[in-house]
Amino acid sequence: MPGRPRRPPDDPDAGRGGRSFLIVHPDRQFEVVRGLASPVRIRILRLLRRRGPLNVNQIAEALDLPQSTIATNVQILEDSELIVTELGKAAKGQQKICTARFDEVVIRLDAEDPSRDRNVIEVEMPLGLYTSCEVTAPCGLCSTESIMGVLDVPDLFLDPCRVQAALIWFGRGHVEYKFPNNAKVLNRSVRALEFVMELSSEVPGTNVNWPSDISVWVNGKKIGTWTSPGDYGDRRGAFTPRWWKLEGSQYGVLTRWHVSEQGTWLGDTKLSDVTLDQLDLSAHHSIRLRVGIDESAVHPGGVNIFGRGFGNHNHDVLMRLHLG
Numbered sequence: 584m585p586g587r588p589r590r591p592p593d594d595p596d597a598g599r600g601g602r603s604f605l606i607v608h609p610d611r612q613f614e615v616v617r618g619l620a621s622p623v624r625i626r627i628l629r630l631l632r633r634r635g636p637l638n639v640n641q642i643a644e645a646l647d648l649p650q651s652t653i654a655t656n657v658q659i660l661e662d663s664e665l666i667v668t669e670l671g672k673a674a675k676g677q678q679k680i681c682t683a684r685f686d687e688v689v690i691r692l693d694a695e696d697p698s699r700d701r702n703v704i705e706v707e708m709p710l711g712l713y714t715s716c717e718v719t720a721p722c723g724l725c726s727t728e729s730i731m732g733v734l735d736v737p738d739l740f741l742d743p744c745r746v747q748a749a750l751i752w753f754g755r756g757h758v759e760y761k762f763p764n765n766a767k768v769l770n771r772s773v774r775a776l777e778f779v780m781e782l783s784s785e786v787p788g789t790n791v792n793w794p795s796d797i798s799v800w801v802n803g804k805k806i807g808t809w810t811s812p813g814d815y816g817d818r819r820g821a822f823t824p825r826w827w828k829l830e831g832s833q834y835g836v837l838t839r840w841h842v843s844e845q846g847t848w849l850g851d852t853k854l855s856d857v858t859l860d861q862l863d864l865s866a867h868h869s870i871r872l873r874v875g876i877d878e879s880a881v882h883p884g885g886v887n888i889f890g891r892g893f894g895n896h897n898h899d900v901l902m903r904l905h906l907g
Contacts, residue, residue, distance in 0.1 A: 605685045609692070618663025619688065623648065624656045628665060631683035635818065638671070638678040657681055669825060684821040704765045704904040710890030711748030714761045716740045718753035718875075721787055721885065725750040727824055727892035749892040752785045752832065754885040757800075757875025762902045764870050772907035773864055775843045776801070778872055779901040781894045782811060783835035785885030789816025795884025799840050800873035802862050806847040807854030809838060810882060820894045832887045834895040870902065 609616050618624060626646055631637060637645070643653040657679070660666045667684055670677045711724065720735035726747040732739040740751075740758075751758065766773045784795035791813035798808040819825075820834035827833075841848045842862065847855045864870065876883050890899040 605688050607688060607690045609690055614663045615665065615688070616690065618660050618665045619690075621656065621659075623652065624660055624665075627653070627656060627660060627681075628683055631666065631681055632686060636680050636682045638673075638680055640678070642681065667819075667825075682819065702906050704769075704906065706762055706765070706902045707891075707898055708760050708762060708900045708902065709746055709748075710751060710888060710899045711745035712760065713745070713758040714871075716756070716758045718756035718758070720754060721785065722753035723751070724748040725827070725893070729826075749890045750832070750887065750894075751890075752885065752887040753875075754785060755876050755883060757873050758888070759800075759871055759873040760900060762870045762872060764864060764868050764904075766904050766906060767865060767868060769906075773859060773904050774907040775841060775903075775905035776859060776862070776864070776870070777842075777901075777903040777905070778840045779837065779898075779903070780840075780874065781835040781837050781889040781896045782809075782874075783832060783887045783889075784811040784814045785832065785887050786814045788830055789814045789832060791815060791817065793884050794882040795886060796877065796880035796882045797886050798875060798877045798880070800871075801842065802864070802867060802871050803873075804857060804861055805855075805877070806840065806842055806857045806862075807849065808877065808880070809849050809854070811836065811884070811886070814884075814887065820889070822891075822895065822897045823893050827893075834893075835887055835889050837896050872900070872902065 607615050627642055630642060630645055639650060639653050639657060643650045646653070657666070657668070661668055665684060667682050668679050671680045718737050718740055720737065722737055722740065723734040724731040724740065724745055727749045731744055731748065732742060778799065782797055784793045786793045793813045795811045796808050797811055799806050814832050815835065816830065816833050818833065819829060823833050839850055842857065842859055844858050844860070846853055847857045874886065874888060876886060889896070891897055
């Protein structure tokens with residue numbers, strides 16, 4: 584199963600902690616625009632963002648509006664996927680609990696650049712399609728439907744069902760992916776290489792103060808280490824399935840690892856002096872990405888890697904080749 588090529592999306596800024604945001608193209612996502620096109624619905628979103636999950640009665644009371652008005656607008660927000668709802672127990676029967684999915688919504692009004700596809704190649708690699716691994720407990724894999732196999736058994740990381748994984752975690756070790764080097768196929772030079780992943784530390788349960796030194800290697804060369812602040816479980820991830828317990832890892836930080844002739848960067852922070860030349864991309868038909876915990880890590884706090892259907896960013900591991 585090859586990686587899934589996709590048109591490069593507008594890349595949200597990395598390093599925003601646990602904040603979740605949505606970039607909207609109004610010509611393709613009109614339902615989202617409709618969801619925002621009401622002062623009442625904007626007030627509901629702001630209230631949920633400020634106070635967290637609330638039921639319809641609590642929203643109506645806080646905004647001093649009729650319950651019927653709130654119920655109608657909550658349904659529109661749910662249809663436009665700006666909020667998620669779940670049923671909870673009430674004094675009589677059940678109540679609908681509402682949660683905002685995003686901290687920020689950006690509507691793009693600029694025209695798409697037709698030259699962008701020609702100069703950027705993006706491949707989305709399924710999270711479970713790693714070609715090699717070496718991990719230690721605590722460890723495990725989840726699909727969007729259920730936990731896969733038995734937890735804390737490293738040998739299960741080689742089971743063929745791993746291709747369905749949407750969340751993987753381990754305490755020590757690494758997983759390695761093999762991406763196609765499409766620049767070599769096209770006989771084009773590469774001016775920058777990027778990997779985009781949603782990552783967090785890994786601790787049994789969750790702990791926002793659990794630093795972990797997560798490292799990335801490309802073609803066997805360590806390009807840098809990022810210290811994840813913690814393992815986030817304060818609220819449900821925007822795309823995390825409802826069956827996944829709230830005591831488990833919910834989301835991570837969207838990290839963007841960028842290698843050019845000037846060195847390696849994570850967002851706006853320089854990680855190392857490793858350059859493209861040192862990766863020797865032109866000599867290989869594949870580009871190997873390894874993610875894990877270095878044996879010499881000062882803070883070996885494990886790693887969660889979030890894929891499509893988990894966390895705050897609905898994609899697997901992305902590679903971008905910026906062509907010269």
